[in-house]
Amino acid sequence: MTGTILSSLIFLASLGIIFSEKLNRTIVAFAGAALMVGLGMAYGFYSETQAIAAVDFNTLGLLLGMMILVALLEPTGFFQYLAVWAGRLSHGRPVRLLVLLGTVTTVLSMFLDNVTTVVLIAPVTILISEILGVNPLPYLMAEALLSDTGGVATLLGDPPNILIASAAGFTFTDFLTHSLPIVLIAWLVALFLLRYLFRRELSVPPANADAVLKLDYSEILTDRKTARRVLIVLGVAILVFFFHSLLSISPAFIALSAAAAALVWVRPDPAKVFKQIEWSVLIFFVALFIMVGGIEATDAIDKLVSLIKNIENIPTVLSGVLLIWVVAGISAVVDNVPVTIALIPVIQGLGASGMNIGPLWWALIFGAGFGGNGTIIGSTANIVVAGISGRTRTPITSKLWNKRGLPVMLATCLVTSVLYIVLFPLFSR
């Protein structure tokens, strides 16, 4: 009993401090994990061995492998090259530019880290807007919103997907058959809605459309050889992802092998590459795993599960829709990673009690993914884009986001809910 209360208290207090943003999230989680293990050993509800077993190395391996590939690709200028290419192809027509930049960002963030993608594409977007003489806001917001939306489509797209795939045993192709079709429709809805919400900005003809055609993209791809090598490795890795369940190998193994192959082929300065790895993100994940492991070691989750079972006599399809909106609401104001890590054992508990949890996993994926679009702080990509625009003459404000970003979140969640109900048999399998 003491363990149940203590572990829940440590976790909830840590979440509270993370959400209050008084202290860096990794530091809070790190301290919370240490406290969980310490008190767990003192009161006999959690051990070091259990803590290590609670860490999902599949998620960590996949994240690390992809981070290494991105760290190799980033300095080649490939990301900026694609943005410039989109700019030239648009011939300076605003709507065409919105679609092209949005598509480039989405496709990249379906396979690579959203934040890296927007950090590298946003500056080029500001460049293209300025030489055209148009307002960069529609493009910047579209990049953040569409990359978050697109990320829901694949196993690699977003950390919650990796976490849920690992916990639920979903494969790369499961995402392509279950998530991708829904995301495709939600993405188009988001794009049309953005086109409508920014109709005034997008109707201003560019003052100088020819300038984009003079951008020299061969000059921006500074390391062609490395870019080609990393892209070949990445392409092969994505191909192997299609067959990972058939070959019975884990996504982590594929990502780490790809990273190893790329490192051997490119032979970069290792100090530079490993400095680019976001260790604080990886430590944040480990600490959250250890904290949630502490709760799992007690009967706190069983209690919560029986509580949910008692009040919940509604059909699974409705609890799925409810889960989409509740998780989306929470993810709009807080980081979706701790929310996902905390909900995984709850859903597993519901599964152990005999419920068909397949649909709930997908609801969690959609809610956590689309919810991030709701506010300026809803996802790291939003925070980063707002930060970049904050250093320009046209900053993205919280007020602007509520007017142009929140409707996108609501629309994608609504479309997803409808499709979820219509396609429910697909998710139940």
Place this chain on the structure above:
Amino acid sequence: MVLKDCMKRDVVSIPPATSVREAARIVVERHIGLLPVIDEQGKLMGVVRLHDLLSLELPDFVNFISAVDFVHDFGAVETTRPEKALLDQPVLSLMQPAISVDEECGLLRAYALMLQHNLLDLPVVAKDGKLVGLASRVDIGAAVLANWQNPQAVQP
């Protein structure tokens, strides 16, 4: 030789209430790159560099993209002018803290400071903080090189 021997003593300075537009006019008229801002007592408050004025017109992307070589045409940026409201505000909004030295400062120290702080002109102040002169990199550099022409000053 020290700084007071090579600095310019006829310095154009402005009070903090000067408008941005007026500051720009003085820069154009006098063809200078730095405007020291002084208070009523003549003490140095800060500086407005040519770059601070130009930053009102420089596009934002220059701050994000480290090598703009691939942008062969700045397009609309070349014909964009700052808003009127920006030009009417006092230069105080653009003023930067000044790095200054006193009159007795050695030439090589002055030059090294300019190099490390990326300064093109160096304000010179008296002991009481009053602005007394201004030295450019060329003023200081030429004064150093002048020594080389003197056979006794060069090591054998």
